[in-house]
Amino acid sequence: MDKPKYPREHLHAALAASVPEWLEHADLLEDLGELVDQVFFASLATEEGENLRFHVVVAGKKKLEEVTDTEWPDAIPEQEQELAWTVMRIEPHRVDPKALVKLAGATEFGRTALVLDQRNEDGQLWIFGVARRNPRTNGGRVLVVSTSAPGAVSVYFEGRRIMRYERGLLVPPVVDVFSEAGxxxxxxxxxxxxxxxxxxxxxxxxxxxxxxxxxxxxxxxxxxxxxxxxxxxxxxxxxxxxxxxxxxxxxxxxxxxxxxxxxxxxxxxxxxxxxxxxxxxxxxxxxxxxxxxxxxxxxxxxxxxxxxxxxxxxxxxxxxxxxxxxxxxxxxxxxxxxxxxxxxxxxxxxxxxxxxxxxxxxxxxxxxxxxxxxxxxxxxxxxxxxxxxxxxxxxxxxxxxxxxxxxxx
Structure with a gap:
């Protein structure tokens, strides 16, 4: 039986397998690993007796407001692709489990996500606002970290799941029956x-x-x-x-x-x-x-x-x-x-x-x-x-x- 690991210990392999270009963001990797662990622990917390569910989106080097849909990259030039997110900015808050728990109520699970970005002064991730994905798009080339249940963490890229962690282990991928021809x-x-x-x-x-x-x-x-x-x-x-x-x-x-x-x-x-x-x-x-x-x-x-x-x-x-x-x-x-x-x-x-x-x-x-x-x-x-x-x-x-x-x- 595989030995349980924290989610961050699986993240590097998931990125290498699905979106290797993100490994080039060396300054982001450590923060991303810490983020998935923080989201994991935040999902175990309760607010007024109920477990919370989280979505956080990280755009990397590009502002989230500039990220476009990439579902048809060969058919539609990037400059003509639809914008993937609508963002409402707030004063920055440093990312930690307490801040995630408190701000989770500002999002609606399945519809909006907390926006995480880097501050130039320290390079660390901060919470910068709340964003809503354009449902006509796949979300673009961003990472979304999500928890659907206590202790269950998923990471998505371009609308597809690249990692799901649950009970200390990775969950095998599931066929996307709505987009894969079959x-x-x-x-x-x-x-x-x-x-x-x-x-x-x-x-x-x-x-x-x-x-x-x-x-x-x-x-x-x-x-x-x-x-x-x-x-x-x-x-x-x-x-x-x-x-x-x-x-x-x-x-x-x-x-x-x-x-x-x-x-x-x-x-x-x-x-x-x-x-x-x-x-x-x-x-x-x-x-x-x-x-x-x-x-x-x-x-x-x-x-x-x-x-x-x-x-x-x-x-x-x-x-x-x-x-x-x-x-x-x-x-x-x-x-x-x-x-x-x-x-x-x-x-x-x-x-x-x-x-x-x-x-x-x-x-x-x-x-x-x-x-x-x-x-x-x-x-x-x-x-x-x-x-x-x-x-x-x-x-x-x-x-x-x-x-x-x-x-x-």
Whole structure:
């Protein structure tokens, strides 16, 4: 068994493996190591009887206000990338566990982070403010140190986790099922064929809308704190076979309408910009404001729908982002045939567990999701109240399961 270590003892190896350029910041390395240890100990503290959760962001040699998105570095020049953070500066405070605990209340877990930077006089890290990440970006080339639970520390770079420390040991990486092309992304895209067909011939449309919608939906489901599940039908039966959720929406296309509106304004903006006679005269700010409003409307719709996972039963969806209703109870969970489930460790589902997943160790929600996927051929997301998120997809004659990890900021 590996001997437990403090988080800082793992940081150098994580940086060397994922972002070796940060090793060039020799003056920062010692401070970063001390930071992850301080965040670790701060996460063990309590404020008014509750453990606190932290996000801190370190930009390195660049001011955080100048950091841009780097998701498409080959397609979009850096000078045209969106700014990744909005920063509210405060008078500097030296970093220590007490300051982190006191200022944690100024941030909202999952949305904002404390800004750490170096002062030229001493080279040490100080707290300089609070920042909010632009959700359209990956956060850029900065380090984010986060704690999702007491004693659990994660480090992110460009929106992907490069290290997670828990109970004295490193936690193996989890597949990013929403960004790595594979079984899950194909299942999501196959559920919105008409939506994608309308964008097929456009170079200007955001083709990852499906992944973004379901990623935010799952994040919102987790945020309710109640656990829940989202079940997605490949087709909706008619007549007596039609599903009967307890709480039906009067308009099943409420999400589809907002998704299409966002795509339309995004596409039209890029078409107009591409065809402008004088790029310097293009009304970028006006178009950008329209796009921001459309995206905010889409995100608000997803967040509202995610709240429907809180009641007993599942949120039931159909093709083309259709929201059929909440409180749906899967039939046949007692006697129906459930395919064997295998946990996958890669996006394509080529590396799977040798033995079937032990479904019996979980409750009714997991059994219902497995039965649904077996019977319908759809896919399902599950959030336990205190366990990991999971996604189940029928793949040939079995069900594949992935643990889902979402960035904690």
């Amino acid at each position: 079984v899950v992304t194909r299942a999501i895209r196959s559920s919105i064929p008409e939506f994608l067909a309308r964008m097929k011939n456009s170079l200007f449309s955001p083709h990852n809308v499906g992944e973004r919608v379901f990623s935010r939906l799952v994040r919102g489901m987790r945020a309710t704190g109640h656990g829940g599940s989202v079940l997605v039908l490949p087709a909706v039966p008619d007549g007596e076979a039609a599903p009967k959720p307890k709480y039906r929406l009067l308009r099943a296309d409420v999400l589809a309408v907002q998704a299409q509106a966002y795509v339309d304004v995004h596409t039209e903006r890029f078409k107009a910009q591409f065809g402008a006679e004088d790029p310097n005269e293009f009304p970028f700010e006006r178009w950008k404001q329209q796009e921001d409003v459309a995206e905010a409307n889409l995100e608000a719709a997803v967040d509202d729908i995610a709240r429907l996972t809180a009641p007993d039963g599942a949120l039931l969806m159909g093709p083309e982002f259709a929201v059929l209703g909440a409180g749906y109870m899967v039939t046949g969970t007692g006697t129906g045939k459930v395919l064997d489930i295998f946990e996958a460790s890669d996006a394509e589902g080529k590396r799977v567990s040798e033995k079937p997943y032990a479904l019996e160790q979980h409750g009714a929600r997991h059994k219902a999701a497995a039965t649904f996927v077996s019977q319908s051929g759809g896919f399902a997301f599950i959030a336990s109240e205190d366990g990991p998120l999971k996604v189940l997809v029928r793949h040939e004659d079995r069900i594949l399961l992935w643990r889902v990890e979402l960035p904690e900021y």
